[in-house]
Every structure is written in structure tokens, then in C-alpha cells.
Amino acid sequence: MSGNGKPSANGGSDREIAARALPTPKSVSPEMQKLVGAPPRPAYKLRPKTAEEWRALVDEAAAPIVAGLPALCERLAVRYERTALDDVRAFSVVPREVAPANRNRLLLHIHGGCYVWNKAEAGLPEAILMAGFGGFKVLSVDYRMPPEAFFPAALDDVVKAWTAAATMEDPRGMAVFGTSAGGALTLELVLRAKSEGLPLPAAIASGTPMSDLTKTGDTFTTNEMIDNVLVSREGLCQRAAEYYAGGHDLADPLLSPVYGDVSGFPPAILTSGTRDLLLSNTVRVHRKLRQAGVEAELNVYEAQSHAQYMFDDAAPETQEAFLEIARFFDRRLAR
Amino acid sequence: MSGNGKPSANGGSDREIAARALPTPKSVSPEMQKLVGAPPRPAYKLRPKTAEEWRALVDEAAAPIVAGLPALCERLAVRYERTALDDVRAFSVVPREVAPANRNRLLLHIHGGCYVWNKAEAGLPEAILMAGFGGFKVLSVDYRMPPEAFFPAALDDVVKAWTAAATMEDPRGMAVFGTSAGGALTLELVLRAKSEGLPLPAAIASGTPMSDLTKTGDTFTTNEMIDNVLVSREGLCQRAAEYYAGGHDLADPLLSPVYGDVSGFPPAILTSGTRDLLLSNTVRVHRKLRQAGVEAELNVYEAQSHAQYMFDDAAPETQEAFLEIARFFDRRLAR
Numbered sequence: 001m002s003g004n005g006k007p008s009a010n011g012g013s014d015r016e017i018a019a020r021a022l023p024t025p026k027s028v029s030p031e032m033q034k035l036v037g038a039p040p041r042p043a044y045k046l047r048p049k050t051a052e053e054w055r056a057l058v059d060e061a062a063a064p065i066v067a068g069l070p071a072l073c074e075r076l077a078v079r080y081e082r083t084a085l086d087d088v089r090a091f092s093v094v095p096r097e098v099a100p101a102n103r104n105r106l107l108l109h110i111h112g113g114c115y116v117w118n119k120a121e122a123g124l125p126e127a128i129l130m131a132g133f134g135g136f137k138v139l140s141v142d143y144r145m146p147p148e149a150f151f152p153a154a155l156d157d158v159v160k161a162w163t164a165a166a167t168m169e170d171p172r173g174m175a176v177f178g179t180s181a182g183g184a185l186t187l188e189l190v191l192r193a194k195s196e197g198l199p200l201p202a203a204i205a206s207g208t209p210m211s212d213l214t215k216t217g218d219t220f221t222t223n224e225m226i227d228n229v230l231v232s233r234e235g236l237c238q239r240a241a242e243y244y245a246g247g248h249d250l251a252d253p254l255l256s257p258v259y260g261d262v263s264g265f266p267p268a269i270l271t272s273g274t275r276d277l278l279l280s281n282t283v284r285v286h287r288k289l290r291q292a293g294v295e296a297e298l299n300v301y302e303a304q305s306h307a308q309y310m311f312d313d314a315a316p317e318t319q320e321a322f323l324e325i326a327r328f329f330d331r332r333l334a335r
Numbered sequence: 336m337s338g339n340g341k342p343s344a345n346g347g348s349d350r351e352i353a354a355r356a357l358p359t360p361k362s363v364s365p366e367m368q369k370l371v372g373a374p375p376r377p378a379y380k381l382r383p384k385t386a387e388e389w390r391a392l393v394d395e396a397a398a399p400i401v402a403g404l405p406a407l408c409e410r411l412a413v414r415y416e417r418t419a420l421d422d423v424r425a426f427s428v429v430p431r432e433v434a435p436a437n438r439n440r441l442l443l444h445i446h447g448g449c450y451v452w453n454k455a456e457a458g459l460p461e462a463i464l465m466a467g468f469g470g471f472k473v474l475s476v477d478y479r480m481p482p483e484a485f486f487p488a489a490l491d492d493v494v495k496a497w498t499a500a501a502t503m504e505d506p507r508g509m510a511v512f513g514t515s516a517g518g519a520l521t522l523e524l525v526l527r528a529k530s531e532g533l534p535l536p537a538a539i540a541s542g543t544p545m546s547d548l549t550k551t552g553d554t555f556t557t558n559e560m561i562d563n564v565l566v567s568r569e570g571l572c573q574r575a576a577e578y579y580a581g582g583h584d585l586a587d588p589l590l591s592p593v594y595g596d597v598s599g600f601p602p603a604i605l606t607s608g609t610r611d612l613l614l615s616n617t618v619r620v621h622r623k624l625r626q627a628g629v630e631a632e633l634n635v636y637e638a639q640s641h642a643q644y645m646f647d648d649a650a651p652e653t654q655e656a657f658l659e660i661a662r663f664f665d666r667r668l669a670r
Contacts, residue, residue, distance in 0.1 A: 014356040015374065017560050021349040025553040027619060036553075039350065218360040218371075218638035219609050225352055226557050274554050274614055283609060283635045284362060290634075290659065298633045299625075300618045303553035324625065 022226060025303045031315035036275070036303045040228045044235035051147035054116060054243065062122035069121055069128075075313060076132025080124060080140075085161035089120075089142035093127040099135030105333050106169040108201070109140040110158055110189070112180030112307065114210070114237040115244035116145050126179055126310050133319055134326030139165055143185075150246035155254055158185050159192050162201075171199040172334040177325065179271075179307050180278075181241070183209030187257035187285065190265055200266050203332040205325045207271040208278045208307055209285055211258040213241050213250040217280030227277035229306040258284050267295040269328040271321055273304025299324055357561060360638045366650035371610070371638045375563045379570035386482035389451060389578065397457035404456060404463075410648060411467025415459060415475075420496035424455075424477035428462040434470030440668050441504040443536070444475040445493055445524070447515030447642065449545070449572040450579035451480050461514055461645050468654055469661030474500050478520075485581035490589055493520050494527050497536075506534040507669040512660065514606075514642050515613075516576070518544030522592035522620065525600055535601050538667040540660045542606040543613045543642055544620055546593040548576050548585040552615030562612035564641040593619050602630040604663040606656055608639025634659055 024037030048054045073079060077096040084090055093109070107130060111123030120142055127140040143157035166174065178186045183206035193200055220233040230237050245255055253260030258281060268289055272282035279300070289296035301309055301317055309321035359372030383389045408414060412431040419425055428444070442465060446458030455477055462475040478492035501509065513521045518541040528535055555568040565572050580590055588595030593616060603624055607617035614635070624631035636644055636652055644656035 014358050015372075015563075017355050017357050019354045020352050020556070020559060022352050022556055023349050025551075025556075025615075027551050027553060027615065037350075216360075216362050218362060221355070221357055221360075222561050222610060223557065224355060228350075274618060275557060279609055279635075280360075280362065280637055284637055286635070287637065287655070291655070298635060300614075300621070300633060300635060302615055302619055302622065320622070320626070 028303050029316050031312050032304065032308070032317050035308045035311055035315070036228075036305065038228055040225060040231045044231035044237070046236050047239065054147055058117050058119065061117055062119065065118070065122045065125060069124060072125060072128055072313060076128050078128045078131045080128070083139070085139060085141065085164040088157045088161045088164070090161055091121075091124060091127070091140045091142065093124065093131045093138040093140055095131045095135050095137075097135060098137055101330060101335055102136050104169055104335060105136060105173040106165065107136045107138045107329070108162055108165050108174065108176045109138050110143070110176065110178035110182040110185045111140060112178060112182040114240035115154055115181045116240035119145060126182070129310060129313060129318065129322050130177065130325070133322035134329070136326065136329070146243050151244055151248050152254060154244065155185060155188050155192065158189050159196070159198070162189055162193065163198055166199045170334060172202050174201050175203040175205065175329045175333060176201045177205035177207070179207030179310060181210050183207045184211055184257055187211065187260065187262075188254050191253055191257060191260045194264060202334065203267045203269070203329050204265070205269045205271070205328065206285065207309070208273070208276050208282050209257065209270075210237075210241060210278065211281040211285045212256045213238070213245065214256055217278070217284060219277060219280040223275055223277050223279065226275050227305040229308065230277040233277065258288060262289050262294060263292045265289060265292070265294045267328070267332050269297045269299070269325055271299050271301070271309060271325070273301045273306070273308060275303055275305045277306055297328060363638050364651050366647050367639070367643070367652050370643045370646055370650070371563075371640065373563055375560060375566045379566035379572070381571050382574065389482055393452050393454065396452055397454065400453070400457045400460060404459060407460060407463055407648060411463050413463045413466045415463070418474070420474060420476065420499040423492045423496045423499070425496055426456075426459060426462070426475045426477065428459065428466045428473040428475055430466045430470050430472075432470060433472055436665060436670055437471050439504055439670060440471060440508040441500065442471045442473045442664070443497055443500050443509065443511045444473050445478070445511065445513035445517040445520045446475060447513060447517040449575035450489055450516045451575035454480060461517070464645060464648060464653065464657050465512065465660070468657035469664070471661065471664070481578050486579055486583050487589060489579065490520060490523050490527065493524050494531070494533070497524055497528065498533055501534045505669060507537050509536050510538040510540065510664045510668060511536045512540035512542070514542030514645060516545050518542045519546055519592055522546065522595065522597075523589050526588055526592060526595045529599060537669065538602045538604070538664050539600070540604045540606070540663065541620065542644070543608070543611050543617050544592065544605075545572075545576060545613065546616040546620045547591045548573070548580065549591055552613070552619060554612060554615040558610055558612045558614065561610050562640040564643065565612040568612065593623060597624050597629060598627045600624060600627070600629045602663070602667050604632045604634070604660055606634050606636070606644060606660070608636045608641070608643060610638055610640045612641055632663060
């Protein structure tokens with residue numbers, strides 16, 4: 001605990017932090033206490049080596065999500081169906097009642113999953129939550145992922161899907177949102193739209209974005225093993241992102257958008273939690289947007305690990321997070 | 336590291352977090368790296384027992400701050416002088432050039448220091464930074480503190496000072512700001528102003544507020560020993576606040592404003608850092624304001640411990656933090 005640290009790998013001096021007990025906080029709802037207090041996901045240690053091993057992991061994770069979709073759709077009063085945006089696979093996700101103000105508005109959803117998980121229907125829960133809580137029509141992009149295709153296939157699909165979607169409604173009434181890899185892809189999409197002269201969305205929501213694959217960011221250390229979802233920057237999610245990158249420079253802003261030129265970005269809302277391994281990478285994007293003069297709102301939720309604001313639709317914090325984003329969109333999207 | 340925890344004091348189950356090395360992050364400026372990488376302040380362990388021991392600590396801490404004021408004023412092009420607001424001690428802090436938009440605006444500053452430190456001139460650095468970076472006229476309240484006086488003396492002085500200041504300019508052109516205990520007193524002032532029918536400021540800035548003296552808040556655990564300023568919730572700052580409370584119920588919203596009714600609050604900007612022991616108590620206030628429909632902006636700075644955004648005027652993050660607050664005020668204060 002003294003400051004007489006040894007030299008560290010990055011050239012600074014290390015301080016030693018002693019072991020400690022981590023109680024489940026009572027400052028969140030009972031539903032969130034269950035998520036926050038759960039043990040670290042053991043899968044973070046896995047090291048799949050072949051496409052088959054990756055596929056097995058992805059399928060194993062997808063099964064319970066897909067099994068839960070009918071009940072989730074029922075509770076949120078949302079239905080979905082397959083569609084395509086240009087030749088990109090997608091889903092249309094529509095609430096039973098589109099809010100009157102949202103009749104001519106449209107959201108594009110980019111799911112998360114470290115660029116590898118949540119293919120097809122498994123990518124839909126966040127889109128369903130937004131459609132249901134926010135009363136928005138949503139298109140969710142089922143972009144290509146490894147082992148089907150590698151960088152920049154996911155982003156190419158998202159750009160193509162956005163280009164097609166932006167012909168369906170006025171882009172001034174459209175927003176793009178996503179969490180984790182989806183939060184990064186949201187930022188990467190805007191970087192690409194800027195450089196290619198595509199229309200920009202009127203607002204974006206980037207939830208705890210994987211904005212820096214170079215493993216830079218202080219909460220990679222301070223929240224290591226405290227975040228029970230990602231657990232460690234040396235964990236499975238980083239390996240999945242590197243699998244997607246396929247040897248490409250991880251500091252490329254199209255993989256690590258915190259290094260991109262964010263001037264001219266549309267208004268952005270960012271979401272994280274105090275235990276989030278990517279809290280630093282969320283606030284660093286927030287600071288960068290603000291430094292560029294972009295309107296950017298930050299919401300950090302008590303005690304939540306990575307993306308836990310979308311894990312349980314019964315938690316009041318989940319509704320709160322989606323209503324914050326919906327309200328942000330409502331103020332910025334043309335009707 | 337397993338989730339098979341033992342029962343914890345608060346009734347939940349504890350997870351065990353292993354010891355770890357904490358490097359100095361390169362994702363902040365060199366100036367901020369010096370602050371962030373410093374060892375924990377050893378004073379956190381002290382347990383003063385008498386008024387004399389408290390006075391000695393307070394005087395020891397004040398000396399270098401006061402010694403640095405002339406150079407700080409020179410660098411920020413700010414001057415100050417003693418004044419009084421009603422019969423409350425105060426300082427007038429004025430930049431060489433008041434920004435044209437700020438001619439008829441006035442800020443009230445409430446310094447921090449755990450309700451015990453930073454009496455007289457030692458409370459001025461934050462006011463000087465705001466006057467200099469923001470181009471605002473500032474009045475800084477030198478409220479009574481232990482051992483001179485105990486709860487609710489500090490708040491009584493702040494309320495009286497605000498009441499007097501609000502006759503000097505139109506309150507629609509006025510804001511109140513402060514950090515730590517000053518951030519809490521800012522919130523407590525608005526609670527009192529609401530209940531007593533006083534005018535409200537047009538905006539407030541509450542920096543990493545000591546909003547919960549009951550020691551509730553998840554980052555009290557996750558950032559323990561990582562925050563090198565407050566270090567531990569069982570540290571000297573908590574003892575100082577309890578010394579001020581003088582046996583009063585610590586859950587009283589006038590000591591723990593996170594438990595207050597914040598409906599009708601003016602627009603608020605909140606500031607914290609990812610290593611801040613009070614990050615939870617900052618975001619909990621932010622959430623509470625948002626849940627009450629209050630316009631509230633949150634800025635969390637990479638790797639900073641408690642209040643480090645005001646420790647070095649040469650750090651770019653310091654200017655950034657004060658300019659964010661100044662910009663927030665500029666948008667909400669009448670001219």
C-alpha cells in the first residue's frame with residue numbers, strides 16, 4: 001500500500017493494492033444486486049483456438065438468449081421479423097405502440113458481443129428493450145462476424161445497412177445505438193460516414209464502447225476482477241476482438257475509435273457503470289467528444305459492471321437507462 | 336476471486352478481490368500522472384482527539400496553500416480581498432478581465448475540506464481557478480467550521496451568505512459551486528433554500544460531493560486505497576465530517592444530501608474521476624437529480640482520485656474541468 005512502487009510495464013511506477021472483500025452494495029435495486037453480486041463469469045479465462053471452438057462458444061451463449069426472446073417480446077410488447085438492408089442481414093423490431101412523436105423516426109441498432117457473439121436473434125435483446133421502453137421503430141443489423149468474416153466486414157455491413165436505412169426515413173429523424181462492440185461500431189460508423197460523405201444520424205448512443213483495443217484505460221486495472229462480466233482486459237472478450245481484427249493494427253480508429261477524429265459528430269449519449277472494466281474507455285470517449293465541441297451526455301450507473309444496464313428488463317435501472325437514451329433521442333431527432 | 340463469498344456486514348455476500356499492482360496510467364497528461372501516481376496521503380490514518388490536535392492539522396495543511404496563493408493569482412490573473420456577506424466572513428475573488436457576458440453575473444463559491452479544513456484564504460484556490468478560467472466574479476464563503484462551530488453552523492453561514500449575495504445581482508444570473516464538502520454544502524444550500532422559500536441559483540456545480548456520510552456507495556469499496564486523496568471511507572475525512580456533525584444523525588439530508596428531495600433543483604453539473612472514492616456518491620446524486628427530472632450533467636475524468644481536477648492549474652485536465660463548468664453556467668445564467 002505504499003507508494004514506493006516498482007517500475008511497471010508501461011514505464012510508470014506501480015502501487016500495490018492489497019486484497020479486499022467486495023460486498024454487494026445495497027445502493028442498487030434488488031434486481032441489480034443479483035447481477036452486481038454474481039461471481040465473475042468463468043468464461044473469461046477461455047482460449048478458443050479454432051473456428052469450431054469459437055462457434056461452439058457462440059452457439060452455447062446464444063441458446064438461452066434466443067430461448068428468452070418470446071417472453072421478453074411479450075413483456076415489452078414488441079415483435080420482430082427478419083429483413084435486409086441492402087444485402088445485409090437485419091431485423092425489424094417494432095413496438096405494439098409506436099409513440100406518436102416517433103412515427104417518422106427510425107433507430108439503427110448495432111448489437112454487442114466483442115465482434116464475435118450475438119449473431120442473428122441473439123443480438124436482439126437491446127433492440128427489443130429500446131423499442132419497448134422508448135416506443136421506437138428499430139432496425140437491428142445482423143452484421144457478419146468471425147469466423148464467417150473478419151475486419152472490416154462487421155463495419156462494412158453496418159455502413160451498408162446505415163446507408164440503406166437512411167433512405168427509409170429522413171436521417172434527421174434517425175439515431176444509431178449499441179453497446180460494447182456495438183457502441184464501438186456506432187462510433188466507427190460515424191467516422192466512416194464522415195469520411196465517405198454519407199448522411200450522419202441526428203444522434204447516437206454508445207454504451208460502454210470497446211473504444212480502445214490497445215488495452216489502454218485506467219479502469220482496465222482498477223476494475224479488474226471487480227467487473228464480473230468482462231473480468232479482465234486479458235480476458236475472452238479481448239481475444240474475440242483480436243480474432244475479429246485478424247492481425248490489423250489495433251490502434252486503427254476503426255477498431256479503437258477513441259483514436260478517431262470525432263469533430264462534427266452528432267450529439268452523443270454514453271452509458272457506463274462504476275464497476276465497468278470499460279468505464280475509462282467510456283469517459284475517455286466522452287472527454288474526447290466534449291473537447292471537440294460535440295454535445296455529449298454521460299450516465300454512469302452505481303455499481304454496474306460492463307453493460308449490466310441491459311441484462312434484466314425487470315431491474316428499474318434498466319428502464320432508467322433506456323428511458324434516458326430515449327429522452328436524449330427525443331430531444332434531438334426531427335419528427 | 337470466486338463468488339462463493341462469506342456473508343458480509345451489510346447482509347450480502349462478499350467476493351474476494353486479490354492484491355494487484357496499480358500502474359500510473361499514460362492516458363492522462365504528464366501533470367495529471369504526477370497527481371494520479373502519487374502514494375496515498377498518509378494522513379488518512381490520523382485520529383486527532385482534541386480541538387488542539389484538529390487545529391494543528393488544519394493549520395499545517397493551510398500553510399502551503401496560502402503560501403502558493405500569490406503565484407496562483409498571478410498565473411490566473413485574479414485578485415481577492417476580504418469582504419462579508421451579512422455577518423458571514425467571505426472573500427471577493429475577481430479576474431483581471433470579467434468576460435463581457437459575465438458583467439452582471441455572480442458566482443458563490445463554497446470551499447471543500449471535509450467541513451474542517453481550508454479556513455480563510457486556504458479555501459480560495461477553487462474560487463481563483465473559476466474566476467480565472469471562467470472569467471467570473473466570485474464570492475467565496477469562509478464559513479465557520481469545527482472547532483469554532485459545529486453542525487449546522489457551516490450550512491447556516493452558507494445560507495446567510497447566499498441570501499445576502501442574492502440581493503447583489505439577479506439570482507437568475509447567479510450560480511453556486513463547490514467541491515467535496517463544498518459540493519455537499521452546495522446541495523444542502525439548495526435543500527434549505529427550497530424549504531425556506533429563498534431564491535434559487537440559476538445553476539449549481541457540485542464537484543465529487545460528500546453526499547453520503549453513512550458510508551454507503553460502492554466505490555467506497557472498489558476504490559479503497561486506489562483513491563490516493565481520501566484513501567478510505569474509514570479515513571480522516573470521514574472523521575472530520577463526523578466531528579462537524581457532532582453526534583447529529585448522519586443520514587440527515589443536510590449532512591447527506593443524497594437523501595434529500597431534489598425535485599425543483601436548478602440545472603446541475605457534477606464532476607468526478609474514475610479513481611474517486613466518491614464516484615458512487617457523485618453518480619448517485621446525478622441519478623437522483625435525473626430521476627426527479629432535473630437537468631444534470633456528469634463529467635468523469637480518467638484516472639483522477641477525489642477532487643484532483645483542482646490540484647494543479649498547469650494540468651490541462653484542470654482547465655478542461657473548469658471550462659466545462661463555466662460553459663455550463665454560461666448557457667444557463669441570465670446576463
